[in-house]
Amino acid sequence: MPRTRLHDWWQGRRWSEDRGDTSIQMAIVFPFVLLATIAVIQASMWYYARQIALTAAREGASAARAYQAGPGDGAARARDVLARTAGDSLSGYTVTANSDGQRVHLVVEGAAMSMIPGVSGLQVRQSASGPVERWTSPGG
Numbered sequence: 001m002p003r004t005r006l007h008d009w010w011q012g013r014r015w016s017e018d019r020g021d022t023s024i025q026m027a028i029v030f031p032f033v034l035l036a037t038i039a040v041i042q043a044s045m046w047y048y049a050r051q052i053a054l055t056a057a058r059e060g061a062s063a064a065r066a067y068q069a070g071p072g073d074g075a076a077r078a079r080d081v082l083a084r085t086a087g088d089s090l091s092g093y094t095v096t097a098n099s100d101g102q103r104v105h106l107v108v109e110g111a112a113m114s115m116i117p118g119v120s121g122l123q124v125r126q127s128a129s130g131p132v133e134r135w136t137s138p139g140g
Helices: 005-017 021-065 071-085
Strands: 090-099 103-112 123-131
Touching: 021 071, 021 090, 021 103, 021 123, 071 090, 071 103
Parallel strands: none
Antiparallel strands: 090 103, 103 123
């Protein structure tokens, strides 16, 4: 197809009108990319805080299950683990330990660090439980 003046005019106009399109597209797309990145980082920080709380709960439950140990021993162990590992990742944590003599149940609660200033982090609650170790007589 031979080129015409109209075709040349349209091609020249189209290229001149495209100037700045990339900048506008980036201005529209970039906030969504930034939001998605922050969401992924926030989810990772929440997951990490959950793992810290779960580790503390498991360690505390293990200490409280030991022979002749009390629920207070488990709570102390969980607080010790949190003091060493939580840092800023898990803040405002609390440890609750209960026992009925047969089983021990330990709960660790706190808040994950937030990426958004002025907004408190997502709440984290992890628990662990197990039977209390005790001596039994053979066959009984």
